Amino acid sequence: MIVLKATQDRLLSVLQSVSGIVERRHTLPILANVLIRKTGESLQLTTSDLEIQIRTTAQLDGDSGNFTTTVGARKLIDILRTMPSDQTVSLESSQNKLVLKGGKSKFTLQTMPAEDFPLVQEAANFGPIFSVPQKTLKDLLNQVSFAMAVHDIRYYLNGILFVAEGKQLSLVATDGHRLAYASATLDVEVPRQEVILPRKTVLEMQRLLSDAEGAIEMQFANNQAKFSFEGMEFVTKLVEGKFPDYNRVIPKNHKNAVTLGRAPLLASLQRTAILTSEKFKGVRLNIEPGTLRVASNNAEQEEAVDELDIDYGGDVIEIGFNVTYLIDALTNMSQEMVKLELADSNSSALFTIPENSTFKYVVMPMRI
Numbered sequence: 240m241i242v243l244k245a246t247q248d249r250l251l252s253v254l255q256s257v258s259g260i261v262e263r264r265h266t267l268p269i270l271a272n273v274l275i276r277k278t279g280e281s282l283q284l285t286t287s288d289l290e291i292q293i294r295t296t297a298q299l300d301g302d303s304g305n306f307t308t309t310v311g312a313r314k315l316i317d318i319l320r321t322m323p324s325d326q327t328v329s330l331e332s333s334q335n336k337l338v339l340k341g342g343k344s345k346f347t348l349q350t351m352p353a354e355d356f357p358l359v360q361e362a363a364n365f366g367p368i369f370s371v372p373q374k375t376l377k378d379l380l381n382q383v384s385f386a387m388a389v390h391d392i393r394y395y396l397n398g399i400l401f402v403a404e405g406k407q408l409s410l411v412a413t414d415g416h417r418l419a420y421a422s423a424t425l426d427v428e429v430p431r432q433e434v435i436l437p438r439k440t441v442l443e444m445q446r447l448l449s450d451a452e453g454a455i456e457m458q459f460a461n462n463q464a465k466f467s468f469e470g471m472e473f474v475t476k477l478v479e480g481k482f483p484d485y486n487r488v489i490p491k492n493h494k495n496a497v498t499l500g501r502a503p504l505l506a507s508l509q510r511t512a513i514l515t516s517e518k519f520k521g522v523r524l525n526i527e528p529g530t531l532r533v534a535s536n537n538a539e540q541e542e543a544v545d546e547l548d549i550d551y552g553g554d555v556i557e558i559g560f561n562v563t564y565l566i567d568a569l570t571n572m573s574q575e576m577v578k579l580e581l582a583d584s585n586s587s588a589l590f591t592i593p594e595n596s597t598f599k600y601v602v603m604p605m606r607i
Contacts, residue, residue, distance in 0.1 A: 240332050242277055242308075244300040247341065248324040251316065256471060257286045257293045258312040259443050267357065272309035274356045275330075279303055285358070286312060290476040291440055292359035297470070301329070307353035310337050318346050359474050362460035369429045370454040371408060373468055377448040379410045382421040382598055384441050385567040388414035395480030397438045401459070404431040411485045417564045418488050420599040432459045435478035440464075447471070489599050490589050493580035495553035497526065498593050501577040504531075505569040507545040511535040512562045514543040521607040522562040526581065527555045535562070558584045559607035568600045 243250070258273060265271055265288075274285040280303050285294040318339060322328065328341035339346040380399070388396035391414065400411040406429075409422040436444075444466070448455070455468040459477075466473040511522050516537040525532040531549045536542040558581065568590055569577065580589040590600040 240304060240306060241301045242275060242306055242330045242332055242337070243282055244327065244329040246324070247319055247322045247326045247328050250299065250328055251319045251324075253284060253295060253297045253299070254312065254316050254319070256447060257284050257295050258316060259446055260288045260291045260293060260439070261286050261312045262288060263313055269309060269351050269355050269357070271311055271313065272351055272356070273312040273315070274309045274353055274358075275307065276353070277301070277304065277306040279305070285356075287357060287359055288439075289357060289359070290437070291443065292474045293443075294472045295470055306332060308332065308337065308350045309353055309356050310348050310350050314348065315339070359476075361465070361474060362463040365458040365460045365463075365465060366432050367429055368456050368458050369403060369408075369425050369427055370456045371423055371425060373448050373453055373455045374450045375423045376455055377445065377450065379408070379421045379423055380441060380445050380448070381571055383410045383412040383419035384445065385571055386412040386414060386417050386419035386600075387438055387441065389438070391415070393480075395435055395478050395482055398435045398478045399441050400433065400435050400482040400485070401457075401464070402431070402433050403429045403457075403459070405429070411482070413483065413485070413488070416561070417568075417600070417602040418485060419568065420485060420489065420601075422597045433482070434459045434464055435480065435482055436464060436475065437478050440473075440475040444473070447473070488587075489601055490580070490582065490587055493582045493586075493589060495526070495551075495556060495582065496578060496580045497531070497549050497551040497553070498576055498578045499531070499547065499549050501569055501572060501574060503547055504577065505566065507533050507547055508562055508565050508569070511543040511545050512566065514541045515562055519605075519607070520561050520563050521559050521605055522565075523557060523559050523607055525555075525557050526551060526553075528552050554583075556581050556584055558588065559605045560588070560602060561605055564602045568602070572598070 276283040282297050322341045326341050331338045337348045402409045406425045411420050458465045464475050511533045515535045522535045531547045533545045574592045576593050578591045578593045587601050587603050592598050
């Protein structure tokens with residue numbers, strides 16, 4: 240039977256949409272495969288790593304009928320990538336194998352039985368469905384994901400906190416040295432729900448979400464989250480644990496504030512970062528009326544100093560930061576202006592967008 244028939248670029252994009260979570264090496268060999276399920280004219284592709292499951296439904300040509308199998312996802316993608324994008328390719332089933340044909344090429348691939356494929360058991364009690372535009376969620380993820388921890392023993396920091404309450408969806412990430420918060424308005428009111436999405440899920444969502452107008456629907460259960468968009472269904476396990484109280488971390492009423500251009504500040508930090516020491520990445524910010532001075536030095540006794548003119552009349556403050564933390568935040572913002580609020584040289588600093596409460600970034604100072 241001809242399971243599917245499509246142009247190379249169409250089949251490749253469908254396969255790539257589900258195969259981001261597939262590990263090349265896995266304790267269960269079948270998890271390197273994609274589950275192909277044909278029901279009548281409709282084709283479903285599913286992948287899983289036991290914690291995340293992605294399923295997409297596509298309308299591709301081929302014989303009508305019922306058929307299921309699993310085949311190596313990466314191998315299929317690697318073969319397709321070598322073919323011209325406008326070439327028509329077909330997958331045919333033949334005695335426990337799948338035959339991929341395109342032009343004068345033919346590849347016979349080993350399959351594994353579909354019934355051995357471990358599907359994620361979906362939670363029985365998902366909360367109410369709510370939705371935001373895909374672009375909104377993509378922007379929120381981009382605004383906070385850089386602050387996630389990587390392999391922290393406090394496992395609940397290796398991900399992003401989603402809080403849905405009333406008509407607001409807030410995302411928070413922290414690695415203990417910095418914290419990023421971003422929020423957006425929902426169309427409907429929802430009861431308070433708080434879940435932590437794992438790091439791998441966040442990175443995969445960022446890869447899949449587009450700037451399209453379409454909405455993404457979300458549902459949360461105690462130990463699972465479910466996202467549906469553009470014919471795709473994404474189910475993921477959640478991180479268990481108590482996320483830190485981010486409201487206590489975000490400083491209130493700092494008495495010193497300066498508003499300045501995001502791009503000039505970013506450029507200044509990138510210049511001075513060149514002469515920071517590999518280990519510490521520290522820069523000093525000297526803020527005084529009219530001037531912001533950014534300085535760094537390293538073990539070779541080299542030094543960089545950069546000055547920006549600012550509209551500021553507050554206290555004179557000298558404060559040190561890990562320059563990477565500042566560059567990360569400014570790179571992931573798109574606004575022209577940024578507001579920096581400070582109390583003194585020992586307290587955390589708060590970066591916000593002027594006249595906009597939807598984004599907050601807190602960074603701890605470092606001793607230099």
